[in-house]
Amino acid sequence: MQILSYNVNGIRAAIKNGLIDWLSDKSYDVLCFQEVKATQDQVDLSGFEALGYQVRGWHAAEKKGYSGVAILSRTTPDLMVDGCGLSLYDCEGRVIRADFGDVTILNCYFPSGTSGEVRQDLKMRFLDDFFEYAHTLRQTRPNLIICGDYNIAHTPNDIHDPIRNKNTTGFLPEEREWMTKWFSSGFTDAFRHLNPELTEYSWWSYRAGARTNNKGWRIDYQSVTDTLRDRLVNCRQICEAVHSDHCPVWLEIAQ
DSSP states (O other), X not given: OEEEEEEOSSHHHHXXXXXXXXXXXXXXSEEEEEOOOSOGGGXXXXXXXXXXXXXXXXXXXXXXXXXXXXXXXXXXXXXXXXXXXXXXXXXXXXXXEEEETTEEEEXXXXXXXXXXXXXXXXXXXXXXXXXXXXXXXXXXXXXXXXXXXXXXXXXXXXBSOTTTTTTSTXXXXXXXXXXXXXXXTTEEEHHHHHOTTOOOOSEEOSSTTTTTTTOEEOOEEEEEEGGGGXXXXXXXXXXXXXXXXBOOEEXXXXX
């Protein structure tokens, strides 16, 4: 099973930037998009359909042109669920769930704290609420893959300049502590498990040639429950895919 997680920063823009052509020779089973910034009816999906993908779920934000997550796949999931049952986040289109056999995929777009203290406070609240939600879900669906934009770089190996960014949202001590707690509570960072020392980033600022100079952050993840750890085959950032300020994260897992 191959899962592609991608913050497209506007799916219509990503399509214009060649996303569908790029996918045309790939064999992913499931596409998890974050920040689609559109409702399903606003997007020409015929290119995806020509490649064998169907929209299985599309959870848009109530605010137009903002946030939103979607799942497309070649096979039909057993169950689709929009949201995580918490209206504070569901109105922003942040979580969508798909069950495929014994595996549940949560496609997530965690809040960013870059716009100020109010949003940073909401981000920290989301982290606590999501932790409880995911662990509750594990009781009935023990094999979880939680992919998406977490908006946090976990370790100094996940950010190009950890010293100067130590007080920057996305690399704050309390955010990093949450990630450590997350990966100590029954979840595995698939990329880091398979590539302990490798430095790869998944997001670059549009400013000052950051992507050209590879001054990036790894803030997009594929987490798996420890029950799936032995089924991990590969997980990498596909840095050459340039349809967004993020790049996709690819996971291959044995079925």
